[in-house]
Amino acid sequence: MKRIFAIAKNTFRELTRQKIFFIIVLFGFAMLFISFFLYPLSVGEQSKIIRDFGLSAITFFNTLLVIITGSALLHKEMDKRTIYLVITTPVQRREIIIGKFLGLFMIVIINILGMEIFHQILIFFTDRKFDLSMFIALYPYIFEIGIIIGILLFFSTFTGTLFSAFMGFAFYVIGHLIESLKLFAEVSKSVFLKIFSYCIYYLLPNLEHFNIKNKVVYGEIPGREYFIFSTSYGLIFIILLLYTSSLIFEKKEFK
Amino acid sequence: MKKFIYILLFLLILVNLSYRLEKVRSIKEKATEILYLPRGKILKNIALDHRNSLADFFWLQFIQYYGYHLQTDRKYPYLYPILDVLTDLDEKFLYAYTFGSVLLAHDAKDRYHAEKLLMKAMYNDPYKWQYPFWMGFLNYVFFKDYKKAAQFFKLATLEPDAPDMCYRFYAFVYYKKLRNLETALELWKYMYDNAKSEYERKTAEWYIKRTIEQIHMRNLTRILRSFIKKEGYIPSSLKELINKGYLKDIPEHPFGGYYYIRGDSVYSKIPKK
Numbered sequence: 001m002k003r004i005f006a007i008a009k010n011t012f013r014e015l016t017r018q019k020i021f022f023i024i025v026l027f028g029f030a031m032l033f034i035s036f037f038l039y040p041l042s043v044g045e046q047s048k049i050i051r052d053f054g055l056s057a058i059t060f061f062n063t064l065l066v067i068i069t070g071s072a073l074l075h076k077e078m079d080k081r082t083i084y085l086v087i088t089t090p091v092q093r094r095e096i097i098i099g100k101f102l103g104l105f106m107i108v109i110i111n112i113l114g115m116e117i118f119h120q121i122l123i124f125f126t127d128r129k130f131d132l133s134m135f136i137a138l139y140p141y142i143f144e145i146g147i148i149i150g151i152l153l154f155f156s157t158f159t160g161t162l163f164s165a166f167m168g169f170a171f172y173v174i175g176h177l178i179e180s181l182k183l184f185a186e187v188s189k190s191v192f193l194k195i196f197s198y199c200i201y202y203l204l205p206n207l208e209h210f211n212i213k214n215k216v217v218y219g220e221i222p223g224r225e226y227f228i229f230s231t232s233y234g235l236i237f238i239i240l241l242l243y244t245s246s247l248i249f250e251k252k253e254f255k
Numbered sequence: 256m257k258k259f260i261y262i263l264l265f266l267l268i269l270v271n272l273s274y275r276l277e278k279v280r281s282i283k284e285k286a287t288e289i290l291y292l293p294r295g296k297i298l299k300n301i302a303l304d305h306r307n308s309l310a311d312f313f314w315l316q317f318i319q320y321y322g323y324h325l326q327t328d329r330k331y332p333y334l335y336p337i338l339d340v341l342t343d344l345d346e347k348f349l350y351a352y353t354f355g356s357v358l359l360a361h362d363a364k365d366r367y368h369a370e371k372l373l374m375k376a377m378y379n380d381p382y383k384w385q386y387p388f389w390m391g392f393l394n395y396v397f398f399k400d401y402k403k404a405a406q407f408f409k410l411a412t413l414e415p416d417a418p419d420m421c422y423r424f425y426a427f428v429y430y431k432k433l434r435n436l437e438t439a440l441e442l443w444k445y446m447y448d449n450a451k452s453e454y455e456r457k458t459a460e461w462y463i464k465r466t467i468e469q470i471h472m473r474n475l476t477r478i479l480r481s482f483i484k485k486e487g488y489i490p491s492s493l494k495e496l497i498n499k500g501y502l503k504d505i506p507e508h509p510f511g512g513y514y515y516i517r518g519d520s521v522y523s524k525i526p527k528k
Contacts, residue, residue: 042311043452045350049311056308080299176303211304218347 003091007099008106010142014076015069015107024068028061028115036122048217054119055213059141061115062108063172065147070152071165073100074249094246098158099147101242107254108145112138137216139227143234144210148172150241151205157248175207205237295343302344310345313337317351321358334359335368342375350451352376353389360397361458369393384414388421392442395428396462404428420445438472440466464509468523470505475514475521478502483519490516 015021035053039046074096077083086096114238116138123131151171155164178201185197209230297496302309308432317337324331338355342348352372359369370393376386394400410423411417443466447459475493482501483489493514496502505514512525 038315041315041318043354045311045314045451048307048350049314052307052311056305059304105476109276155478173303179299180300207304213304214307214345217307 004095004099007096008102010099011103012107020068024061024065025111028057029118031057032115032119046126050122051217053136058115062112062145066108066148067165067168069166070104070149072161074156075102075161093250096248097153097246101153104149106148107141111203133216133221136221137213140210140212141232144207146234146238147205150238154241154245157245157252168209175205178204178206179208207214209233295340298340299344306344308340310348313341314351331363334363338372346379349385353385354455356389356393366398382414384411384417384421387411396439396442401428401478436466436470467509472521472523479516479521480519
């Protein structure tokens with residue numbers, strides 16, 4: 001456990017030193033700030049716009065941050081050849097995967113919290129009150145981002161940085177469009193296509209399960225059952241991805 | 256120093272070019288405004304988990320589109336298409352449905368789409384009393400379809416959180432089934448009190464004044480006719496009604512105009528500014 005935290009801490013520190021990290025975070029904050037100035041144009045819908053744009057800026061820039069930094073997480077170690085140093089120590093390979101995951105995951109959570117606090121200040125300036133339900137809207141997103149990091153790590157174990165980033169982005173898009181596949185399965189007349197579509201639908205991560213932003217903005221907060229199921233779904237998917245990534249990484253030969 | 260001058264020079268050229276481009280583009284933009292609007296269902300997929308923000312973007316476009324045409328030709332061919340895409344992206348955008356339907360009915364004089372938009376709202380969000388209420392409102396105030404207005408006011412009362420006002424309007428329209436200026440005035444006052452934007456407030460204010468003007472004209476005509484019946488002649492001015500004790504005073508004209516007698520009726524005149 002200590003070794004995992006040491007790797008996580010190191011990953012965390014390394015990421016904060018990257019310029020790209022600061023650029024994306026800065027853009028995120030800038031987007032949040034710009035949304036504040038849209039309100040004279042919004043004719044009566046200031047509150048809604050500041051909430052929508054704020055949540056979108058937070059999720060969009062953090063997803064971007066994860067895809068860009070997460071795809072190079074393992075490859076950097078390999079390129080710099082520091083991985084050789086690590087694998088000669090008693091550190092197990094799966095500990096590297098979990099440590100890397102936790103390092104990036106922690107930095108994203110801190111970033112989300114920081115951006116949301118800033119978002120709350122903007123909401124306060126518009127409505128003269130805070131809206132803490134925005135934190136609830138972002139809670140499931142944490143699992144979405146965890147799954148994306150898991151996917152990036154999974155592909156990083158056997159492919160290059162660019163391909164991992166591409167796959168991370170592809171899964172993000174597919175994850176939010178996957179519900180159309182269920183519709184396709186429902187209307188499909190071919191039994192084979194129906195079964196195939198349903199299999200893909202249930203096997204691939206359905207990221208729409210973590211998207212409650214559109215409802216929370218209207219004050220519709222899902223019940224306890226939703227949070228139990230979405231948390232379990234997110235955690236199990238993350239564990240599965242980390243487990244399979246570890247299996248592949250353990251068999252990887254470093255030349 | 257030399258480098259600083261170079262940078263300044265470049266910046267000046269860029270500002271100049273930007274200004275020129277702005278001028279060239281604005282001519283073109285007016286001609287090619289919204290030539291293509293993608294289908295909402297396609298955009299819904301493209302937007303991924305940012306559907307509400309994209310809907311907000313369309314809302315800003317909608318306001319600009321409306322504002323531009325309000326100040327120019329007062330023609331709004333894309334008002335409904337924008338609202339349709341917007342409400343495809345965000346199915347619960349209450350203000351887009353209500354404000355949009357009023358603009359369609361009042362400014363675009365497009366009853367079909369105003370009603371279509373509110374029907375879509377009722378389909379997407381069936382438990383909101385606001386949509387049938389606004390449908391009743393539009394039918395009562397703009398389309399003068401009192402039967403339909405009564406039906407929708409009744410529908411609004413079925414929602415558990417419907418305010419008393421829905422019951423009042425339903426009862427009034429249902430039992431009287433005729434145009435009543437006092438009801439119209441109350442509806443417009445409700446719209447004024449609940450207006451979220453300056454434009455909406457001003458529109459409501461104008462209709463409130465107009466309804467008051469019509470109420471005054473109706474009441475004064477009633478008094479004038481009773482005067483003619485009793486006295487046997489048409490008075491030369493409204494002051495004569497006051498002198499003979501038929502009227503206490505002439506009501507203040509809401510638009511700053513005046514009332515006058517022509518034949519056996521009272522009319523209103525608003526001085527041109």
